[in-house]
Amino acid sequence: MPWNVGDVRITRVVEHVMPFTVDFFAAATPADVAAEAWLVPDFVDADGRYLMSFQTFVVEAGARRIVVDTCTGNSKDRPLIPQFDHQHRPFLKNLTAAGFAPDTIDVVVCTHLHVDHVGWNTRLVDGEWTPTFPRARYLFGAADIDYWSRSKDPLHAPAFADSVRPVIDAGLVDAVTADTALTGEVRIVRTPGHTPGHMSVWIDDRCVITGDVLHNPIQCRHPEWTARGDVDPDLARATRGGLLQAAAATDALVLGTHFAGVGAGRVSSTADGYRFTPESHD
Ligand SMILES: [Zn+2]
Numbered sequence: 106m107p108w109n110v111g112d113v114r115i116t117r118v119v120e121h122v123m124p125f126t127v128d129f130f131a132a133a134t135p136a137d138v139a140a141e142a143w144l145v146p147d148f149v150d151a152d153g154r155y156l157m158s159f160q161t162f163v164v165e166a167g168a169r170r171i172v173v174d175t176c177t178g179n180s181k182d183r184p185l186i187p188q189f190d191h192q193h194r195p196f197l198k199n200l201t202a203a204g205f206a207p208d209t210i211d212v213v214v215c216t217h218l219h220v221d222h223v224g225w226n227t228r229l230v231d232g233e234w235t236p237t238f239p240r241a242r243y244l245f246g247a248a249d250i251d252y253w254s255r256s257k258d259p260l261h262a263p264a265f266a267d268s269v270r271p272v273i274d275a276g277l278v279d280a281v282t283a284d285t286a287l288t289g290e291v292r293i294v295r296t297p298g299h300t301p302g303h304m305s306v307w308i309d310d311r312c313v314i315t316g317d318v319l320h321n322p323i324q325c326r327h328p329e330w331t332a333r334g335d336v337d338p339d340l341a342r343a344t345r346g347g348l349l350q351a352a353a354a355t356d357a358l359v360l361g362t363h364f365a366g367v368g369a370g371r372v373s374s375t376a377d378g379y380r381f382t383p384e385s386h387d
Contacts, residue, residue, distance in 0.1 A: 118160060183260070
């Protein structure tokens, strides 16, 4: 079931869901997670682990089809994380079955260039990493291109090599240096911290696709928690505060890039943080 935000339609296609232990947020304790019983079963499993969904949002605005984030991909050499390593998942089949064949996509936005957001940028064809969306312009944050092209990070540098570099070499990439309107309703807003060039996607002021500004709704209760992989934790914290404040002020629908279950909700401010109210749309 898609979400409808005015005339814009947003469809989620899930690649896979995976549990993460409590220490994904360094400051979190099992008691903190247990105190938020409302997180179970959509966002936390019965064993108190965060459920992390790897998923794509397809935004349809007028005739434009915009893919936001491309998960982990198939056939990639990722020895550090078994669930990302040499997978053969039916993601493209599912994307096509949802009505979005790869050659119908106009724009691909990667909120950032981490391994789990760029995977389906390419696929293996006759032994070559080939752009999956041949008609699309791929939009990447300029600061992320700069940072990750020079990184030796053992998890993310290989993803740059097989899922980002081939798309740049094919001439399909536009580097984003400023907040950018993609259509009359859809705009990219820079939200740095998790990575230097991180971006979120807003639909008017009515909906936001978070990227990794948030990984789990529990961060609404604890906006100060930083996540594993934050390049600049202080900036990430400030950015998260700003996004939550904006979402609360506008009562925007929050679509969490890694939120499992219903995947969406609205935030409201409380004395010591924010309340997240999950919202089912079917
Ligand atoms: Zn991520």
